[in-house]
Amino acid sequence: MKIIFRVIVILVVATIIGGAIFAAVNSSGSSAGPQRVFEDNGDRPALANEGFHPNGEDRPETDGNFGGGIGLPFGMIEGLAIISIVAVTYFNASRFFGKKKTHRKCKLITRA
């Protein structure tokens, strides 16, 4: 019962935040003006990215754009590298500022 209550709390909070984000994006989108909708009259200019469906039609499966199978996991390695760099940067920064703090404390102690 407790667990169900906690799950509901998490989902409610997530829904509230999600709703706020959705409202913010929609309001910023509407304030920018209506989105251009191309009529299918054959005269529309060529778009940079294919597969634009302004009427909300079914989208074709993108088995070409994202590589439909298991490829080389460079993206995973890249993600792991970024996380590692951020973590190492944090450690170095905390060590640097930690040393500064102890150095200042030592100075205060020696003066006293």
Added chain:
Amino acid sequence: MSNSNRTKLLLDLGTFAAFLVAMDPRSSGIAIHEWLTIALAAMIIVHLLLNWNWIVEVTKRLFTKGLNGSRINYILNWLLFIDGILIMLSGIMISETVVPTLGLTTLPMNFTWRSLHDMSANLSLILMGLHVALHWNWIVTTVKRLFGRGTAQSVTANIMERKDAQA
């Protein structure tokens, strides 16, 4: 080692691995990317449930003196949570597999949601890096205990050795 710590560690390692795979849709393919992210959301909910007591305790003492480290950790966790929601929401808006499979109407292509999805995914890498960094000591200690190398005495001995080396 307590069962809860072992469970937390194994879940966290699995969640992290799933996160890395989900961050690379070009290798995994869009279908795996979308379904894996749904599973990842469930794993994150379980992660929050396992750490519920910490969340409640820090929330209660958020505005009291001290606890600066926990406060920073708490704020970072909230940012990660909000970013995760943004990733999920924008992902649903641009979904190509899950939404049609569930029989829901696809939305008109909206580049705002796509760019939000990309931006929030990139931000999640940085936030995840900080999250791992802030919990690194716990990760290392728990991994050592899980593989039997870290008894209470040897962990204490390691800490004393490091302190001597630093001095």
